[in-house]
Amino acid sequence: MTTEKIICWNYPKTLATLTKAIPISKITYALPFYTITEQQEHKMQSILVRPLRKRLHLPCNTKITAILHEHNIPTITLLQLKLTLQYGTKLLTTSNHNHPAAALFKRDLEQYTPTATFTKRYNAAVNLFFPNPLDTTISITPTLIKRQFPIQQQKQFLNTNTSLTKYKQESKIETYLIYDNNKSMKIRAALRFHRSTLHQHKFPRSINIQPCPLCNAHQDITSHLLLCPQLTNFTNHAAQQLLTRSIHLNVQLLLGDFSTMTKTNYYFIADITSKLLLQYNNKRKLTYK
Numbered sequence: 001m002t003t004e005k006i007i008c009w010n011y012p013k014t015l016a017t018l019t020k021a022i023p024i025s026k027i028t029y030a031l032p033f034y035t036i037t038e039q040q041e042h043k044m045q046s047i048l049v050r051p052l053r054k055r056l057h058l059p060c061n062t063k064i065t066a067i068l069h070e071h072n073i074p075t076i077t078l079l080q081l082k083l084t085l086q087y088g089t090k091l092l093t094t095s096n097h098n099h100p101a102a103a104l105f106k107r108d109l110e111q112y113t114p115t116a117t118f119t120k121r122y123n124a125a126v127n128l129f130f131p132n133p134l135d136t137t138i139s140i141t142p143t144l145i146k147r148q149f150p151i152q153q154q155k156q157f158l159n160t161n162t163s164l165t166k167y168k169q170e171s172k173i174e175t176y177l178i179y180d181n182n183k184s185m186k187i188r189a190a191l192r193f194h195r196s197t198l199h200q201h202k203f204p205r206s207i208n209i210q211p212c213p214l215c216n217a218h219q220d221i222t223s224h225l226l227l228c229p230q231l232t233n234f235t236n237h238a239a240q241q242l243l244t245r246s247i248h249l250n251v252q253l254l255l256g257d258f259s260t261m262t263k264t265n266y267y268f269i270a271d272i273t274s275k276l277l278l279q280y281n282n283k284r285k286l287t288y289k
Contacts, residue, residue, distance in 0.1 A: 015051055016071040016173055023048055027076065032084040033118060041076045048073065056189040057287065066164040066193060069157040072173045074149075078156055082149055084118065085125040089140045128152060164192060168257070176256025179266050183281075184274035188256045190287045191221055197286055198224060224280075225254050231280060238276040242269070249273075 027044050036044075042064070049067040053060075058067070068075060074082075091102040092109075108119045129148045130140070157168075168174065176188050190196040198220065226235060226249070239249040245265055247253075252260075254277065258269050280286060 015055055016073060016177075019048055019052065019071070019073060024073070024079070028079055028083060031076075031080045032087055032121065035117060036076065036080070044076050057186045058189055058193055059195055062193050062195060063160070065157065065160050069153075069168065070164060070174055070192075071177070074153050075156065078149075078153060081121065081125040081128060082145065084121045085129060085140070085145055086142060088118070088122040088125070089142070089145070093139075168192075172259070174256055175258040175266060176270065179258070179270035180256065181274055184270075184277045187277045187281055187286050188254075192255050197284075221255070222251055224284075226251065231283060234276055234279045234283075238272050241272050 027048075045064045045068065049064050052067050052071055053062060056067075065075060088105065091099070091105045094102050096102070104116075105119065105122075108114045108116045109122070114120055114123065126140070129145065129152060176185060180188065187196075191198075225231075235249070242249050242253075245268065247261065247265065247269065253269060254273050256270075256273075258266050261269060277286075
């Protein structure tokens, strides 16, 4: 299935599922057994994010790792370490003592300085997933690897310098990608990835940030969406609607993070905040054409 055909799907969650099912399954075939360069990793990850980025209407300069994490898709390097750890554990726990691959792996693993690239990568994966020396004494199982993988995925993302780390703290697909309509999804993505028309996002390194043409305030997300006097009527109306269910309007809700709320309110919150964002966008265009 080509990228152009995948783009015809309306929901990013479906796109993320297809990306995991089709391209990743092809890319990760025999991945533990060969070494990839940084250029090859970048090219493979660019292929993965192409339909996701196009669906969210994000520009080409959006960080690849941020788009992957927004859809809960791990990087190629982390996937390689996970697959290496899984296969190495399988070889160590196999009941077939005459298995040639298991015999070679155990023999190289017992050496003081392993020579095989796979063994070195396996040791690196063990040190990454189980950094505490006490953890290496327990038997590594597929269930334990599966439990540790999201933790390492989250640590890897938080170490990257992206604007998304301010609004996303968990390894999961964001709720607005599931419950939003197409127009408000585009606005939320532009704000979350700092790719909107706000002066702070257009010129992140600028010292003198130009004021908002509507209210003469700073052009950041909080000031523009919640404090701008030109948009007070829209904000108050949405806040009153949310208060009927004891929900307080804040920046996190406007940016699509409903995870702290009950699931029964997801559609309600998405509908109210989407209408509010569309009214903001009509008053002042927040996204590029």
